[in-house]
Amino acid sequence: MTIASSVSGQPLVDQEHSLHLLHRMLRIRRFEEKSAELYSAMKIRGFLHLYIGEEAVAVGVAEALTADDAVVATYREHGHAMVRGMSMAEIMAEMYGKVGGCSRGRGGSMHLFDAERRLYGGNAIVGGGLPVAVGLALADRLQKKNRVTCCCFGEGAVAEGEFHESMNLAALWQLPVLFVCENNLYAMGTALQLSESVIDLPRKAAAYAVPTATVDGMDVIAVAEAARKASDTVRETGGPFFLECRTYRFRPHSMFDPEFYRSKQEVEGWKQRCPILSLSNRLKERGWLDESALEQLEAEIATEIAEAVDFAEQSAWESVEDLTRFVYSESGVN
Amino acid sequence: MGQQEMRKLTYRDAVREGLREALQKDERVFLMGEDVGRYGGCFAASKDLLEEFGPERIRDTPLSESTFTGAGIGAALGGMRPIVEIMTVNFSLLALDQIMNNAATYLHMSGGLFNVPLVIRMATGGGKQLAAQHSHSLEGWYAHIPGIKVLCPATLEDARGMLWSALLDPDPVLIFEPAVLYPMEGELAVDAGAVEIGKAKLLREGKDLSLISYGSCLHKSLEAAAILAEEGIETDVIDLRTLRPLDEKSFLASVAKTHRALIVDEGWRSGSISAEISARIMEQAFYQLDAPVERICSAEVPMPYAKHMEEAALPQVVSIVETARRMVHG
The missing domain is CATH 3.40.50.920 (Rossmann fold)
Structure with missing residues (x-):
């Protein structure tokens, strides 16, 4: 598939900002590499869906959001949680299943939540988060709050009825939702062209009169720019926007995937376009980054990860006596 | 008790009074569903509410049960107190993903961070010759699901009073109104209001x-x-x-x-x-x-x-x- 981008090849204009984006992507990459290792060591169980290769999307989109905006993400959401400001420690402890985790170990890798930072999951039903995002935006509209709800989902969700219903409702009621489609070309193991009669995804959103853009999701600078324009449109019009980010997952779908459905050659080809590698190369060419600075960055991240693992190891297991808590609220009238 | 002033009304009137009271009492309350506004509700339970409360609070939705139910969940998470109306229990199956996988699980999956104060109302049951896609009684199925509460008002008093109590509940509450009861006539106290839920x-x-x-x-x-x-x-x-x-x-x-x-x-x-x-x-x-x-x-x-x-x-x-x-x- 060709990468036809409406936004790409953005120039590097700000050293500090570029380094900030690199740092954020690298944090996600190294954190997830450690997570995979800990999965093999059986410290993390259940499903573990890695975002490796797709970091530019979450990092770029986060640049367009304020602390007051909301995010609804999928089961591949470690990166979104981190750019939302959650600590590695509370995410790692969650994946360990410890009570110190952001969801007390009740959710695991697929269900990261943060009330203060307005991260509404970690939704593991494909398409299931879209209606919720529409509702969050409706609440903002009714309460006259000028906020954006950012809803991230994979291209697989486009096949779900809830995608179409949500596009329609958000457009019909003009609700401020930034729909971010992370098109990594495969819905688990099924290629886009094998599941969709029309693979030009913005056309589907456009059919509901939702404005759209497509961006090279391997270029964080381009994603940040496209997301800024998209979120500006949402804030100005109060209506939705559909942003397609063309990206690729370098790792298997989850830890149980022999990858029969795609060739090694294809994966290698995409790895050449690694968002972290390409940004760091551009920064080096520009003279804004050298090896020692990169090493220092890596060292800082390694320390942060080590501390997160330590926190997860030290964190307690929730008492089994508490098993039936959080089925219903423990106090109060709303 | 015998001194209470009574008046005659139908189950449908009682439901409508409950809705009206909730909309009057709490600005965060709004009603959405198929044909709840201009049509007045498929069982006329929301008749004239659009005129009284306006289209922002009485929202006609597309025929998208899953998404308007999910939007109810999102709006509840976002600080509102939505009442979602689904025409009948058979149609609620199109929204079962949102009810089961989101409304019922959010609080638990998030380790207690996010409760969902949502009320979903729907008609249930047979007796009106509506055949096999409009007549079933699936409230017992819903009662299988931890994380939600399931109410079934059979009396005028409950049809009138359960809604407000459900709205006060911090968690998702489903209210099943037997369709055959809407025209049922009876007497209700003039000052009837909220009733306790959770008790037989x-x-x-x-x-x-x-x-x-x-x-x-x-x-x-x-x-x-x-x-x-x-x-x-x-x-x-x-x-x-x-x-x-x-x-x-x-x-x-x-x-x-x-x-x-x-x-x-x-x-x-x-x-x-x-x-x-x-x-x-x-x-x-x-x-x-x-x-x-x-x-x-x-x-x-x-x-x-x-x-x-x-x-x-x-x-x-x-x-x-x-x-x-x-x-x-x-």
């Missing part, structure tokens, strides 16, 4: 048999109880009112007195709420029983259209009377 109610007292029921079958049970009384068989009639959490104390206390239990449930027998109630009686009151627990449920067929066939499929007064007679006299 003893509507008639007797020493010989416990009739345990809810929804439209409650009225059939009361009718049967009156006939049985003429024959000298005195029955307790319990209105469960809430199917989840199930108020087991109420029926266990009744069985301890009468030693016989007959459950009348419009759901299908297999895997039904009546099966759950029966199991709890066996588990907790087995040695109190003088006869096996019995059940009258709907026949295990998709609901037929023809009147005589639908009547044959649904629990009826005559079968309640006959079963009760046999249980008491052998």
Whole structure:
């Protein structure tokens, strides 16, 4: 598939900002590499869906959001949680299943939540988060709050009825939702062209009169720019926007995937376009980054990860006596 | 109590009054669903509310059950108090993903961070010759799900008063309104208001048999109880009112007195709420029983259209009377 981008090849204009984006992507990459290792060591169980290769999307989109905006993400959401400001420690402890985790170990890798930072999951039903995002935006509209709800989902969700219903409702009621489609070309193991009669995804959103853009999701600078324009449109019009980010997952779908459905050659080809590698190369060419600075960055991240693992190891297991808590609220009238 | 000023109205009027009161009392409350506005609600329960409260708070939705229910969840998370109306329980299956996978799980998955103060109302049950896609009683299914509460108002008082209590609840509450009851007329106190939820109610007292029921079958049970009384068989009639959490104390206390239990449930027998109630009686009151627990449920067929066939499929007064007679006299 060709990468036809409406936004790409953005120039590097700000050293500090570029380094900030690199740092954020690298944090996600190294954190997830450690997570995979800990999965093999059986410290993390259940499903573990890695975002490796797709970091530019979450990092770029986060640049367009304020602390007051909301995010609804999928089961591949470690990166979104981190750019939302959650600590590695509370995410790692969650994946360990410890009570110190952001969801007390009740959710695991697929269900990261943060009330203060307005991260509404970690939704593991494909398409299931879209209606919720529409509702969050409706609440903002009714309460006259000028906020954006950012809803991230994979291209697989486009096949779900809830995608179409949500596009329609958000457009019909003009609700401020930034729909971010992370098109990594495969819905688990099924290629886009094998599941969709029309693979030009913005056309589907456009059919509901939702404005759209497509961006090279391997270029964080381009994603940040496209997301800024998209979120500006949402804030100005109060209506939705559909942003397609063309990206690729370098790792298997989850830890149980022999990858029969795609060739090694294809994966290698995409790895050449690694968002972290390409940004760091551009920064080096520009003279804004050298090896020692990169090493220092890596060292800082390694320390942060080590501390997160330590926190997860030290964190307690929730008492089994508490098993039936959080089925219903423990106090109060709303 | 006898001094209360009463007035005549229908179950539908009572539902509408409950909606109106909620919209008046709390700015965060809004109603959305198919045809709730201009049409006035498919059962006319929201008639004239659009004119009174405007299109921001009385929202006609597209035929997108899953998404407008999910939007209700999102709006609840975002600080509103939505009332989502789904036309009938059969259509609610299109929204089951949102109800089961989101509304019922958010609080638990998030380790207590996010509660969902959402109310979903829908019509349920048969008796109107609407055949196999508009007539089922699936509230017992919903009662299987931890994380939600399931109410079924059978009386005018509950139709009027359960909604406000459901809106005060911090968690998702589903209210099932038996479609056949909307035109039911009765009397209600002029100052009727919110009622307690989560508790069953003893509507008639007797020493010989416990009739345990809810929804439209409650009225059939009361009718049967009156006939049985003429024959000298005195029955307790319990209105469960809430199917989840199930108020087991109420029926266990009744069985301890009468030693016989007959459950009348419009759901299908297999895997039904009546099966759950029966199991709890066996588990907790087995040695109190003088006869096996019995059940009258709907026949295990998709609901037929023809009147005589639908009547044959649904629990009826005559079968309640006959079963009760046999249980008491052998």
